[in-house]
Amino acid sequence: MDLAAARGQPVHAVAAGTVTHVGVIAGRPTVTVTHPGGLRSTYEPVDAAVRPGDAVRAGQVLGTLVVAGSHCSPTACLHLGALRGREYLDPMTLLGPVRVRLLPLWRAGP
Template identity: 45%
Template sequence: MRLELLLTALAALLATTWNPPAPAPVSSPPPSPPPHMATAWPVGTHPAVLRAWDPPATGYGAGHRGVDLAAPPGSPVRAVAPGRVSFAGQVAGRGVISVELDGTGDPPLRTTYEPVRPALKKGAKVTAGQQVGTLASPTGHCPASCLHWGLRRAEVYLDPLTLLPPWLLNRGPSRLLPIKGAAER
């Protein structure tokens, strides 16, 4: 009886005094917009975006915290901007490499690439376009082989496509249209 009374009192005490921390927001706006600093896609020249960035409403909510780019296994994976490797290893059975981007503030922007076989170790300096790994075999994340490319500033997830300048996002060829009323020569 005493034990039950003690447990009931303890449960009441915990219920009134313990306040678990709220999950970190993942879709709040970044402190400043990321610059269009990438000079190339991380795989290929204009890969198809198989799944776009879809930030969750809450820290642990459903969503997609990056973009999935179509690419065959064995494709070179390149850093999109200069920086330093902040992580290279396994996460949940998948190879991951993260690069903190130079000159992006405090805390810095960090890009992530998975599933990859990292070619560099933590601390390695990288230049834009330098190969950081090789795309590994599909892990079930995509229906076909893909690179999951992410972008974060501290705990806030951002759309990695914002790193690409508008001209690099243009997928179609340039077309010249005739000027109405212009004389033909």
């Protein structure tokens, strides 16, 4: 899931856990936090302020958002992922209850 954001904004952990990865994947700097129960949250592109093995609490700053050759360029966006084992999950579940609002598709012309 891509979340609109600005370069340099702090990136916060969605829940408490342990940092299990800080590095570069596919040319983009990433951070992974493993939460109790084995769920992992992934964040990219992030200039990390944490190291593998660090315990983090919900809301703790993991680093800052950078622009790193993503499909959002030239602006920034945070890619948030959720995995359990090798299965990708809906990362919206990491954000708690949210209200989804669909806008109408407008067509040009009469």
